[in-house]
Amino acid sequence: MATAASNATGVAKSSIMWFRKGLRLHDNPALLEACRDATYLYPIFILDPFFLQQGSYKVSVNRYNFLLESLRDLDASFKARGSRLLVLRGKPEEVLPRVFREWGVTQLCFEVDTEPYARARDAAVTRLAEEAGVEVRPAVSHTLYDTEMLVARNGGSPPASMVSFTKLVDRVGDPLPPAPDPPNPLPPPKEGEDAPSTDPRVTGVPTWREVGFREEPTTIFKGGETEALRRLEASMTDPKWVATFAKPDTDPSAFERPATTVLSPHLKFGCLSPRLFHARLLAVYRQHKGAHTQPPVSLRGQLLWREFFYTVGAHTPNFHRMVGNPLCKQIDWDTNEEHLAAWREARTGFPWIDAIMTQLRQWGWMHHLARHSVACFLTRGDLYVSWERGMEVFEEHLIDQDHYLNAANWMWLSASAFFSQYFRVYSPITFGKKYDPDGKFIRKFLPVLKDMPSKYIYEPWTAPPEVQRRAGCVVGRDYPAPIVDHATASKANIARMAAAYRANKSAGEGDGGDGDGDTAAAAAKAPSAAKTAKKAPAAAAKATAKNKAPAAAATAVGESAAAAAASSAAVAAAAMFAARKAPARSKKPAAAAAAADADATAAAAAAAAATTALQGSPPGGAAGAAAKAAAAAAAAAAKPKSAGPRGGKRQRTIQEAMKPAGGGEAAAGAAGSDA
Numbered sequence: 001m002a003t004a005a006s007n008a009t010g011v012a013k014s015s016i017m018w019f020r021k022g023l024r025l026h027d028n029p030a031l032l033e034a035c036r037d038a039t040y041l042y043p044i045f046i047l048d049p050f051f052l053q054q055g056s057y058k059v060s061v062n063r064y065n066f067l068l069e070s071l072r073d074l075d076a077s078f079k080a081r082g083s084r085l086l087v088l089r090g091k092p093e094e095v096l097p098r099v100f101r102e103w104g105v106t107q108l109c110f111e112v113d114t115e116p117y118a119r120a121r122d123a124a125v126t127r128l129a130e131e132a133g134v135e136v137r138p139a140v141s142h143t144l145y146d147t148e149m150l151v152a153r154n155g156g157s158p159p160a161s162m163v164s165f166t167k168l169v170d171r172v173g174d175p176l177p178p179a180p181d182p183p184n185p186l187p188p189p190k191e192g193e194d195a196p197s198t199d200p201r202v203t204g205v206p207t208w209r210e211v212g213f214r215e216e217p218t219t220i221f222k223g224g225e226t227e228a229l230r231r232l233e234a235s236m237t238d239p240k241w242v243a244t245f246a247k248p249d250t251d252p253s254a255f256e257r258p259a260t261t262v263l264s265p266h267l268k269f270g271c272l273s274p275r276l277f278h279a280r281l282l283a284v285y286r287q288h289k290g291a292h293t294q295p296p297v298s299l300r301g302q303l304l305w306r307e308f309f310y311t312v313g314a315h316t317p318n319f320h321r322m323v324g325n326p327l328c329k330q331i332d333w334d335t336n337e338e339h340l341a342a343w344r345e346a347r348t349g350f351p352w353i354d355a356i357m358t359q360l361r362q363w364g365w366m367h368h369l370a371r372h373s374v375a376c377f378l379t380r381g382d383l384y385v386s387w388e389r390g391m392e393v394f395e396e397h398l399i400d401q402d403h404y405l406n407a408a409n410w411m412w413l414s415a416s417a418f419f420s421q422y423f424r425v426y427s428p429i430t431f432g433k434k435y436d437p438d439g440k441f442i443r444k445f446l447p448v449l450k451d452m453p454s455k456y457i458y459e460p461w462t463a464p465p466e467v468q469r470r471a472g473c474v475v476g477r478d479y480p481a482p483i484v485d486h487a488t489a490s491k492a493n494i495a496r497m498a499a500a501y502r503a504n505k506s507a508g509e510g511d512g513g514d515g516d517g518d519t520a521a522a523a524a525k526a527p528s529a530a531k532t533a534k535k536a537p538a539a540a541a542k543a544t545a546k547n548k549a550p551a552a553a554a555t556a557v558g559e560s561a562a563a564a565a566a567s568s569a570a571v572a573a574a575a576m577f578a579a580r581k582a583p584a585r586s587k588k589p590a591a592a593a594a595a596a597d598a599d600a601t602a603a604a605a606a607a608a609a610a611t612t613a614l615q616g617s618p619p620g621g622a623a624g625a626a627a628k629a630a631a632a633a634a635a636a637a638a639k640p641k642s643a644g645p646r647g648g649k650r651q652r653t654i655q656e657a658m659k660p661a662g663g664g665e666a667a668a669g670a671a672g673s674d675a
Contacts, residue, residue, distance in 0.1 A: 013040075014038070015034040015042065015108075019045045021113060022142060023073075023270050024228070024270060025225065027273035030110055030111045038187040041188070041189065042105070043078055043084070045074075046087075047089045047090075052212070060364060061216070066221065066223035068208060069223035070225070071085060074224070082188060083187075085205070089201070093128065104190075105134055106135065107136075108135070108136050110139075112138045114310065114314040141275065145172065145175055151311065153168065176275065219365070224271055231263060232272060235261040243291075244293055246297040247260070247297050247368060249297075252432070253441035259367060262674070274303055277303060278300065306402075312327070312408070320388075320391065329415075331414075331416060336384075339385055343378050345357075346446075347483075348377070350428040350482055352458060355445040360374075360397050361397055362445070371413075371674065372426060374390075375413035379415075380422050381426060382428065387413070390410055423497070432458065438457075449473055451471040451473070461481055
């Protein structure tokens with residue numbers, strides 16, 4: 001039991017526990033340090049105006065209310081232990097020096113935060129504390145590991161890929177176990193006339209209206225440590241689900257019961273410790289009798305993705321920008337404010353995209369693969385708008401918005417860093433249809449389309465006028481027409497991306513973060529893959545003719561499409577492989593190089609067409625293996641060689657580079673953002 005105490009010199013030890021993230025009592029080493037030998041404990045939270053200002057950290061009412069709910073829950077936990085949360089307002093650099101002086105503070109404890117603003121803020125506060133004679137004790141608990149330690153163990157630079165990062169943490173070993181809970185009761189706050197509780201600048205947790213928001217919160221997700229722990233335990237009740245979880249196989253259209261844990265907002269605010277989550281996962285894996293999935297697709301893999309992006313982001317200049325970011329390819333994106341506004345406001349005319357963007361605004365959350373869909377659509381897929389603009393929209397509306405994860409995911413999905421198969425484009429029509437052919441997700445978030453027949457709900461502009469009138473949704477009047485033609489736009493953008501990649505390669509810029517490894521071995525297999533896959537369409541067509549039952553015939557038709565796609569991808573791979581080798585064989589290098597570029601661009605378009613065909617094919621069919629192998633070879637052959645910042649090639653396995661994101665579109669990519 002904790003009691004008021006003095007230190008060895010007889011002077012009262014007054015500790016501030018400064019909460020920013022880490023809004024919890026469990027696994028909070030900074031809080032334990034603040035409690036140790038403390039006479040008085042002052043748990044504080046400062047409402048920093050920086051996080052409410054217009055600009056790069058603009059915040060929606062959904063996320064800010066999630067924060068306020070988390071603070072109220074934290075306050076209740078402190079009151080149950082004989083204390084309370086003291087809330088102040090203002091810039092920490094101005095608030096804390098006064099508090100040090102007036103409250104007789106001797107120690108300041110807080111959780112380490114590596115985001116750029118937090119680093120600058122904490123450096124300034126640490127300097128002011130030292131000037132005031134206040135001891136500063138930071139502690140790491142927002143990440144599984146100390147990212148500084150990981151970088152040091154990796155030779156002074158962050159790992160370049162998820163594969164190399166996973167190998168690094170395997171060498172380091174499991175993270176520390178969660179810290180014990182704080183004492184109960186806690187060291188008390190000072191009482192009396194000069195007690196901090198009498199300070200008129202100390203308040204309770206405000207409401208969202210008192211902060212200045214006018215719109216009501218609409219998210220269905222509740223903040224706070226209590227809810228985080230409840231959701232964690234609920235997620236662990238089915239060991240088989242936990243053990244066999246594979247992120248790319250989850251359903252982005254599930255909304256009545258989301259297909260993932262939705263613990264990401266709680267990890268973002270620190271209502272849930274990542275180390276506790278990790279420890280619970282390991283316990284389930286040990287108890288499960290069968291095999292369990294592995295990183296990067298497993299639930300543990302989602303935590304490692306988060307750790308990877310924190311490690312890389314914290315040690316990369318300008319990580320959230322294109323210019324000045326050594327990992328990011330420099331791409332001449334379009335500046336089209338009308339297209340950006342249509343995307344942001346769910347007016348693109350593509351129901352799958354607009355429904356996801358509506359879910360973002362209403363819930364502040366959407367599934368990992370839904371984020372992939374809208375990010376690809378805005379950038380390299382259809383609109384060719386900069387990933388930075390999309391990142392800003394997510395930054396405002398996501399309740400799980402996390403600085404490094406948001407930037408990394410956008411670079412990944414725009415093929416600006418970490419992922420380079422730019423021709424693997426999500427279809428805004430067929431991708432969602434695979435999971436939700438009846439369009440329940442669209443009907444939920446776009447009620448204007450609730451009566452549209454399933455046949456047309458992903459493409460309402462193709463419905464006959466009479467069908468549109470009966471559905472009460474006339475395209476161009478009740479719902480917008482598509483702002484682009486997907487087939488035309490994506491084909492043009494693939495060519496633009498190919499040119500951008502060549503320009504970056506020539507300039508030696510933006511290659512450090514690809515991490516796609518040496519693809520020569522896979523590219524070398526392209527000719528044989530083409531030969532094998534060419535036989536598949538005829539076999540599948542023969543199967544189609546033999547099947548008279550509608551269901552079997554439909555499956556066979558899908559197989560035929562998949563087989564044709566496999567053939568196209570393999571032929572594309574062979575063409576790209578030949579294009580890559582042509583300059584070396586030619587006696588006229590300049591002409592050969594130009595021809596090779598043209599051949600590679602055309603082959604990339606063929607591979608993209610094959611990918612599009614694969615989107616509608618039945619999973620697990622006979623042509624699937626050939627299609628995947630051919631597509632992988634095509635992607636490998638199309639991959640330009642990349643060099644790191646020091647000229648060394650970045651290594652990553654083909655398996656990671658080509659992991660499909662639910663069907664054969666863009667790679668599984670950056671996870672850990674909606675775990």
